[in-house]
Amino acid sequence: MGALSTKEKTLWYIGALLIVLYALVPVAWIISLSLKSEADLSNRSFLPTNVTWENYEGIFSGTASDLFLPALRNSVITCLLATLIAVVLSMFAAYAIARLNFPGKRLILTSALAVAVFPVITMVTPLFNLWRQIGLYDTIPGLIIPYLALTLPISIWTMSAFFREIPWDMEQAAQVDGATSWQAFRKVIVPLAAPGVFTTAIIAFFIAWNDFVFGISLTSTSDAQPVPAALSSFTGSSYFVQPTGAISAAAVIVTIPVVLLALVFQRRIVAGLTNGAVKG
Amino acid sequence: MARIELKNIVKKYGDGFPAVNDVSLDIADGEFVILVGPSGCGKSTLLRMIVGLEDITDGELLIDGKRVNDLAPRDRDLAMVFQNYALYPHLTVRENIEFPLKLNHSKVPEDEVRQRVQRAADMLELGEHLDRKPANLSGGQRQRVAMGRAIVRDAKAFLFDEPLSNLDAKLRGQMRTEIARMQRSLATTTVYVTHDQTEAMTLGDRVAVLRKGVLQQVASPRELYEQPVNLFVAGFIGSPPMNFLPARVRGDRLELPFCEVPRPAVVSGEHDGKLLIVGVRPEHFDDADVTDVPGEAVTFDAQVDVTEWLGNELYAYVPFEAAAETKQQLAELDRELDGESMRSQLVVTLDAMSSVRDGDSARLWFDPRRMHVFDPGSGANLTRDEERARRIAEQSEALRRRSLERAQAQQQEQVPA
Numbered sequence: 001m002g003a004l005s006t007k008e009k010t011l012w013y014i015g016a017l018l019i020v021l022y023a024l025v026p027v028a029w030i031i032s033l034s035l036k037s038e039a040d041l042s043n044r045s046f047l048p049t050n051v052t053w054e055n056y057e058g059i060f061s062g063t064a065s066d067l068f069l070p071a072l073r074n075s076v077i078t079c080l081l082a083t084l085i086a087v088v089l090s091m092f093a094a095y096a097i098a099r100l101n102f103p104g105k106r107l108i109l110t111s112a113l114a115v116a117v118f119p120v121i122t123m124v125t126p127l128f129n130l131w132r133q134i135g136l137y138d139t140i141p142g143l144i145i146p147y148l149a150l151t152l153p154i155s156i157w158t159m160s161a162f163f164r165e166i167p168w169d170m171e172q173a174a175q176v177d178g179a180t181s182w183q184a185f186r187k188v189i190v191p192l193a194a195p196g197v198f199t200t201a202i203i204a205f206f207i208a209w210n211d212f213v214f215g216i217s218l219t220s221t222s223d224a225q226p227v228p229a230a231l232s233s234f235t236g237s238s239y240f241v242q243p244t245g246a247i248s249a250a251a252v253i254v255t256i257p258v259v260l261l262a263l264v265f266q267r268r269i270v271a272g273l274t275n276g277a278v279k280g
Numbered sequence: 281m282a283r284i285e286l287k288n289i290v291k292k293y294g295d296g297f298p299a300v301n302d303v304s305l306d307i308a309d310g311e312f313v314i315l316v317g318p319s320g321c322g323k324s325t326l327l328r329m330i331v332g333l334e335d336i337t338d339g340e341l342l343i344d345g346k347r348v349n350d351l352a353p354r355d356r357d358l359a360m361v362f363q364n365y366a367l368y369p370h371l372t373v374r375e376n377i378e379f380p381l382k383l384n385h386s387k388v389p390e391d392e393v394r395q396r397v398q399r400a401a402d403m404l405e406l407g408e409h410l411d412r413k414p415a416n417l418s419g420g421q422r423q424r425v426a427m428g429r430a431i432v433r434d435a436k437a438f439l440f441d442e443p444l445s446n447l448d449a450k451l452r453g454q455m456r457t458e459i460a461r462m463q464r465s466l467a468t469t470t471v472y473v474t475h476d477q478t479e480a481m482t483l484g485d486r487v488a489v490l491r492k493g494v495l496q497q498v499a500s501p502r503e504l505y506e507q508p509v510n511l512f513v514a515g516f517i518g519s520p521p522m523n524f525l526p527a528r529v530r531g532d533r534l535e536l537p538f539c540e541v542p543r544p545a546v547v548s549g550e551h552d553g554k555l556l557i558v559g560v561r562p563e564h565f566d567d568a569d570v571t572d573v574p575g576e577a578v579t580f581d582a583q584v585d586v587t588e589w590l591g592n593e594l595y596a597y598v599p600f601e602a603a604a605e606t607k608q609q610l611a612e613l614d615r616e617l618d619g620e621s622m623r624s625q626l627v628v629t630l631d632a633m634s635s636v637r638d639g640d641s642a643r644l645w646f647d648p649r650r651m652h653v654f655d656p657g658s659g660a661n662l663t664r665d666e667e668r669a670r671r672i673a674e675q676s677e678a679l680r681r682r683s684l685e686r687a688q689a690q691q692q693e694q695v696p697a
Binding site for chain 1: 331332333352353354357358359360362364366368369370379380383429433
């Protein structure tokens with residue numbers, strides 16, 4: 001493509017601006033809602049008449065705090081554990097897929113893909129029944145297991161693309177230098193695959209962090225309920241008041257880590273996603 | 281320090297194609313052996329079987345008399361330099377070199393590690409680069425780091441897989457002498473794979489020429505050059521390559537495209553009337569106008585097509601019409617040797633004083649005693665002198681031992697100092 005003419009450029013800018021607005025307006029709206037007072041919520045204007053922090057106070061120390069704080073804790077624990085397990089498991093799986101020729105290799109990759117495109121909602125009802133019977137319902141492991149089902153396929157695909165990029169010779173050199181397979185893996189392959197491991201971890205974390213369906217269906221109390229599910233059980237100060245302000249404030253809080261991760265590691269995430277897309 | 285014996289080694293891949301077929305080779309302790317051949321001849325596969333990165337389908341591999349077929353690479357105690365160096369990019373030069381020593385099963389005390397790394401770095405002049413990452417080094421420096429990693433360990437043998445092919449011509453020449461010097465002073469058994477016949481000729485105590493997985497000849501460079509066993513070896517060794525001319529046997533004469541020569545005594549009368557292939561090296565021709573023609577020489581006139589003056593010598597190209605019967609086979613041979621000559625031509629290396637230029641008619645001579653006669657069917661060299669070949673082999677073995685002893689004596693002197 002040659003250089004764009006001024007007219008084309010302007011059109012591109014307008015298009016880009018529209019898309020950015022489309023994506024950002026809801027976020028801005030939620031931020032604005034979270035800063036409104038209860039009376040202000042339906043004032044039919046975008047901006048709050050008076051900026052107030054009462055919603056944030058509410059979720060951290062007020063009425064909603066005994067719902068929100070445990071949920072935040074649950075979310076952090078569940079997502080970190082799910083990410084860690086997914087990364088470790090997918091690292092081994094991806095290494096085997098990238099390096100070894102074994103029967104059923106294609107089967108593993110295609111079934112990973114099949115699981116990834118499987119509609120999540122169809123798993124919920126059977127899992128709900130099963131979990132209740134075996135006592136995993138409303139527990140943190142009961143959430144981690146389905147999260148692994150969500151995060152493992154994409155982790156395996158992303159990671160095997162990264163492993164495939166590492167020259168075979170590296171590992172063979174290590175073996176000739178006297179390393180065992182495990183030493184070669186740990187001292188040469190893992191450090192070289194570190195960016196891939198990192199990307200995979202971030203992607204896996206996002207998937208777990210943003211889940212709502214499993215969170216709402218497989219938990220019921222603050223023992224295990226993650227933030228997205230907890231939001232739906234917020235109540236207003238009276239039966240007739242919607243908890244919109246508190247929900248908005250909580251939504252802003254749980255968005256912050258995701259936005260931060262995305263901003264800090266945006267290049268790696270893009271690299272990871274395209275790696276998986278092109279090479280996988 | 282090790283002797284490596286290959287006994288009837290075979291490598292078959294999944295499709296049953298033998299990439300290496302029945303290769304037997306005995307590499308003496310401290311010897312520098314080159315595996316050479318055109319691309320796809322199985323030389324790298326053979327090396328990787330020695331080091332343990334490829335399984336051996338059939339045959340036996342012995343290191344110091346011990347069968348190592350089923351040993352993992354780490355248990356064979358060999359050091360290898362890879363074609364792309366395979367340096368660990370996340371480690372510094374120092375960490376790369378000490379990597380083999382730091383693996384916990386080879387417990388080497390910390391200060392000995394430092395000493396050995398320092399010695400390797402001094403030997404390869406890497407001292408000032410020890411804390412840099414491989415990505416910031418030049419090609420030649422990376423190559424030296426790869427060698428450092430190999431020599432730091434006192435392995436039983438060094439294996440090189442085309443270590444110089446990623447360097448430019450000048451650096452390649454320098455590194456070549458560097459490798460030769462290193463091998464002499466360490467006196468470590470070395471197997472070196474290359475497709476470059478210059479490297480093979482200059483570095484090796486002995487050179488093993490491979491063709492399609494089959495060993496053709498194992499001999500000193502000198503023997504390969506003077507007494508090749510067949511057409512393939514004769515064509516592969518030497519630069520520019522040997523000229524192959526169709527020759528018709530007529531009684532006790534051989535009819536060549538440009539002249540007639542007496543039939544060598546070893547070519548028996550049974551070939552009378554048949555077509556043979558005569559091989560003459562370009563450097564065995566010369567210009568009759570500027571050099572003295574020996575009594576036995578055959579002189580002929582030739583129409584020169586193109587000349588290349590290099591300062592120390594002059595290449596002249598003389599086209600000729602090859603007989604159809606040999607044309608096919610020579611074209612085949614050329615393809616096998618990775619060549620792609622479009623026409624049959626004679627390449628001659630003349631004295632730099634020669635005044636022959638493009639389009640001139642030149643008066644050339646060569647000594648028929650230096651030519652080789654090949655059987656076009658089997659490719660066998662009919663004029664190979666076994667007695668002479670044996671003498672050359674003995675001589676080069678004696679020379680090898682002498683220089684090895686000298687290097688070791690020098691080493692001994694340096695140790696106390």
